[in-house]
Amino acid sequence: MLFAGIDIGSTAAKAVLMSEDKREIVARNLMPSGWNSRETAERLLSWLMSLGYSRDDIRIIATGYGRVSVPYADSTLTEITCHGKGAAFLGGDDLTVIDIGGQDTKVIIIKNSRVIDFVMNDKCSAGTGKFLEVMANRMGLTLPEFFALAEHGKDIKISSMCTVFAESEIVSLMGLGTPREDIACGAVGSVVSKVATLVSKKASSGKYYLTGGFCESPLLIRKLSETLGSEVFTTPDARFAGAIGAALLGK
Amino acid sequence: MLSLPKNFETFNEARQKSFMALYQAKERGKKIIGTFCSYTPVEIIHAAGAIPVGLCGKSEQGIAEAEAILPKTICPLIKASYGMAITDQCPYFYFSDGILAETTCDGKKKMYELMGKIKPVHVMNLPQSKDQALAIDAWTEEVKRAAKFLEDLLHVSITPEKLHDAIVYRNRLRRAIVDLYEVAKIKPSPVSGYELSTVAESADFHFTDDDLIAKIEKTTRDFKARTRNDGANRPRVLITGCPNAGVRDKIIKRLEELGADYVCADTCSGPRVQKFMIDENADPYRAIAERYLKINCSVMTPNEARFDDIKDLVKEYQVDGVIEIVLHGCHTFAVEAYTTMNIIQNELSMPYMRLDTDFSQSDGGQIETRLGAFIEMMIAA
Structure with a gap:
């Protein structure tokens, strides 16, 4: 029996297939969640089946906000439990997991590879991936272009926490002729400071560990480490943490 | 004179029913005193021959209307309670003879000042600490003063036996x-x-x-x-x-x-x-x-x-x-x-x-x- 985890987030859908002993990742897949979670879930199932196994060989556990749209899942779990488990698999048994998602950000405290506490951002999108996506869009850039630009920027202060207000603030800054790289750098700084506030709400455990789509954004990782005063660890597989955790929790 | 609210016809069936039930209870001579807090001594309301009813708002209803007057940032319970009161949507508030209120939190005590313009409201001064000097003496006097308010409002006498x-x-x-x-x-x-x-x-x-x-x-x-x-x-x-x-x-x-x-x-x-x-x-x-x-x-x-x-x-x-x-x-x-x-x-x-x-x-x-x-x-x- 193999174990698959499907994590349908607000922006990206992730799937991993894990070996029978749950020690290694056999295959992984990432695609945009799109506008129809159910369709995305079906595409991930086709992918799983294309790997050469039969449906009966695999236990499938769904997570993420779209988990209810995975009709073929054997069970579902919340993304908090799964991210915690997946991060512990990647980063160690005691961690303060920082997951910056497409529409929410969470801090999960892991002790002995178990979730003992967590906190999520409130209903607004400040401090989430959505914030940077909106800013990049406003500047006519893709997220990779936005980050590449931000690397060369000076840290300016974006004072609005609210995504909608920050967008207007950026429009004014562009109007004033502020260099785009500085604006991009400032926007990353805004997310980092909001995330750091969320982290400070909980007593940390072990090292900081970043999961989610920004695990390959050196600028964000560097700024987050500076603000928290301690190195933030991650790995390219950390964007699959939720899916990995789901697979690990399959029975 | 006993009457139904002007907007009665616009209420759904359940709300109309509870208005009618209260209307009939009032017709039978029942008196109703509204309360908003577990610190309110309901015994004196009973002794005055009235029924105590908790009027705390329990849904979104009335909040939008309340926000025209109260700050948006005040707690939803206060906004809902006040909103239900000013829109005549709550049968219990509508038919209450008076309100026995208390100075528990800042939001409530200031809201009561506005509520007092619609109904007879008596605000009891609750001590802020059980340990403060004279807390129990002051609170005992407040209970007596509230009893006096009810006696005057309802034209009854709260005897020791009652x-x-x-x-x-x-x-x-x-x-x-x-x-x-x-x-x-x-x-x-x-x-x-x-x-x-x-x-x-x-x-x-x-x-x-x-x-x-x-x-x-x-x-x-x-x-x-x-x-x-x-x-x-x-x-x-x-x-x-x-x-x-x-x-x-x-x-x-x-x-x-x-x-x-x-x-x-x-x-x-x-x-x-x-x-x-x-x-x-x-x-x-x-x-x-x-x-x-x-x-x-x-x-x-x-x-x-x-x-x-x-x-x-x-x-x-x-x-x-x-x-x-x-x-x-x-x-x-x-x-x-x-x-x-x-x-x-x-x-x-x-x-x-x-x-x-x-x-x-x-x-x-x-x-x-x-x-x-x-x-x-x-x-x-």
Whole structure:
């Protein structure tokens, strides 16, 4: 029996297939969640089946906000439990997991590879991936272009926490002729400071560990480490943490 | 003269029905006094021959209208209560003869000043600390002053005999309600906490002449006789913090649907407040004052006894995790939540989660994820 985890987030859908002993990742897949979670879930199932196994060989556990749209899942779990488990698999048994998602950000405290506490951002999108996506869009850039630009920027202060207000603030800054790289750098700084506030709400455990789509954004990782005063660890597989955790929790 | 609100025709059937029921009760000569807090000594209302009714807003209704007058940032309970009052949508407020209010939190006491323009409102000055000099003396005098307000308003005399009878009756009623809550001490609980708390709180809305205490006692027996097959592995949750009736569907119902049991409330309607009885053999005003001053609400400073209560309840009800509900704008519970968190997580080594919310449905999805994750955490613990 193999174990698959499907994590349908607000922006990206992730799937991993894990070996029978749950020690290694056999295959992984990432695609945009799109506008129809159910369709995305079906595409991930086709992918799983294309790997050469039969449906009966695999236990499938769904997570993420779209988990209810995975009709073929054997069970579902919340993304908090799964991210915690997946991060512990990647980063160690005691961690303060920082997951910056497409529409929410969470801090999960892991002790002995178990979730003992967590906190999520409130209903607004400040401090989430959505914030940077909106800013990049406003500047006519893709997220990779936005980050590449931000690397060369000076840290300016974006004072609005609210995504909608920050967008207007950026429009004014562009109007004033502020260099785009500085604006991009400032926007990353805004997310980092909001995330750091969320982290400070909980007593940390072990090292900081970043999961989610920004695990390959050196600028964000560097700024987050500076603000928290301690190195933030991650790995390219950390964007699959939720899916990995789901697979690990399959029975 | 008794009349129905101008907008009566626009109400749905259920609301029209409750307006009509109250209309008829008033026609039969019943007097109604509205209250907004568990510190309000209902015994004097009884002794004045009136029925006390809790008027706290429990839904989004009226909030938009209230926000035209009150600040948006004030707690949803105050906005909903005031909004229901000014829009004539609440039959209990509409038909109440007067309001017995208290200076519990800042938002409420200032709201009462505005409410006083619609109804006769008497505001009792609640001490801010049980330990302050003369707290009990001052509060005893406040109970007497409130009794005088009721006597004048309703043209009645509150005799020592009537007061004694009211004390005896309310003690019996409280005992019955505590017994009802304690059904959930059975593990697994034979009844859902959602159903149990709904029944317990309906005791606040009793306008018929049948025996309320006998009715509650029968419900307790019926609940105890029930059996449930699915309860064995469901984690047991204590809910603390702000009054939760306004988020009962969004949080409590959902919590139970997702697989946990709500077994105990450390809130103003739960057993922590109901358990205090009044000494039936002491001076009645003083005895009433003493009883109400025992209540542990975050409006008091210090409020250490609340945490002793939580620790006791956690043991008595064999709780697996604690959820604290903080309504937006409630500063006192929001600040105390830090202490609750430390006690539950560090002293009791138990899962704790704080939910900041209001009466809107907009955060239903986020709350559901948090509740689900919390249940998974309790099961793994």
